Amino acid sequence: MAPSDPGSSPSGSPRAPRSDAAPVPAALALSDTSALRALEEADADELYALIDGNRSHLAKWLPWAAEQTPAGTLDFIRAGHAQIANDNGFHAAVLDRGRIVGVIGFHGIDWQHRSSSVGYWLAEEAQGRGTMTRAVRAMVSQALGVWALNRVEIRASVENERSRALIERLGFHYEGVARQAFRLADGYHDDAVYSMLAADWPSSTDAGAPGTLSA
Numbered sequence: 153m154a155p156s157d158p159g160s161s162p163s164g165s166p167r168a169p170r171s172d173a174a175p176v177p178a179a180l181a182l183s184d185t186s187a188l189r190a191l192e193e194a195d196a197d198e199l200y201a202l203i204d205g206n207r208s209h210l211a212k213w214l215p216w217a218a219e220q221t222p223a224g225t226l227d228f229i230r231a232g233h234a235q236i237a238n239d240n241g242f243h244a245a246v247l248d249r250g251r252i253v254g255v256i257g258f259h260g261i262d263w264q265h266r267s268s269s270v271g272y273w274l275a276e277e278a279q280g281r282g283t284m285t286r287a288v289r290a291m292v293s294q295a296l297g298v299w300a301l302n303r304v305e306i307r308a309s310v311e312n313e314r315s316r317a318l319i320e321r322l323g324f325h326y327e328g329v330a331r332q333a334f335r336l337a338d339g340y341h342d343d344a345v346y347s348m349l350a351a352d353w354p355s356s357t358d359a360g361a362p363g364t365l366s367a
């Protein structure tokens with residue numbers, strides 16, 4: 153399901169930094185009130201409190217959420233800095249009126265095949281306003297537009313209707329089911345696999361305008 157995982161290191165294919173490393177935005181405006189910005193160590197307490205307050209909401213879909221600790225949240229933020237240093241994508245805080253309401257990130261970048269995958273989560277009370285749809289749109293534009301990657305994949309549990317609705321709203325192509333691809337407390341679950349290709353972005357249904365660099 154490719155979650156943004158504040159409990160383990162971002163995965164992918166880390167490699168030595170390049171002299172022409174992909175630019176990473178410090179912040180991306182999503183709307184008048186919402187934005188993405190780089191996570192800092194100073195965010196650890198606020199981010200952990202958000203996870204702790206949304207534990208049951210998140211643990212329905214995200215394997216790391218049930219066991220997340222303050223130290224694990226700090227490790228996640230630090231791993232994100234290493235991810236940027238390794239030219240391997242980035243994770244960002246999703247902000248609403250300056251408060252962290254979620255996280256979105258790339259699970260590494262495969263530069264050989266010019267592909268990446270995205271994961272995300274929102275606090276329960278921040279749902280229903282289109283914030284994550286805008287955030288995913290901005291990340292896909294970053295990957296396929298700014299970095300000129302060819303493919304972005306998103307996986308969601310076949311049972312995760314909200315996440316699948318978001319992915320389909322952005323015009324992602326449904327590729328099929330990865331059987332028993334992830335494990336939660338109650339056992340294995342199937343992932344629905346979706347992709348967006350550069351050739352289909354942003355002309356796909358409701359893909360809309362790319363995110364705006366604000367810093």
Ligand SMILES: CC(C)(COP(=O)(O)OP(=O)(O)OC[C@H]1O[C@@H](n2cnc3c(N)ncnc32)[C@H](O)[C@@H]1OP(=O)(O)O)[C@@H](O)C(=O)NCCC(=O)NCCS
Pocket residue numbers: 153154155209210213214272273274275278279280281282283284285286307308309312314315317318
């Ligand atoms: C998956 C998740 C991010 C989806 O959240 P969401 O609120 O449905 O997504 P958005 O922020 O894009 O908001 C979409 C909703 O806002 C509404 N909306 C309002 N204005 C909108 C706009 N301008 N654009 C898009 N949607 C808008 C949509 O109609 C939709 O509401 P609906 O579900 O009642 O139809 C959230 O449920 C979540 O974090 N869940 C737990 C963790 C998780 O599942 N992570 C993903 C693992 S794959």
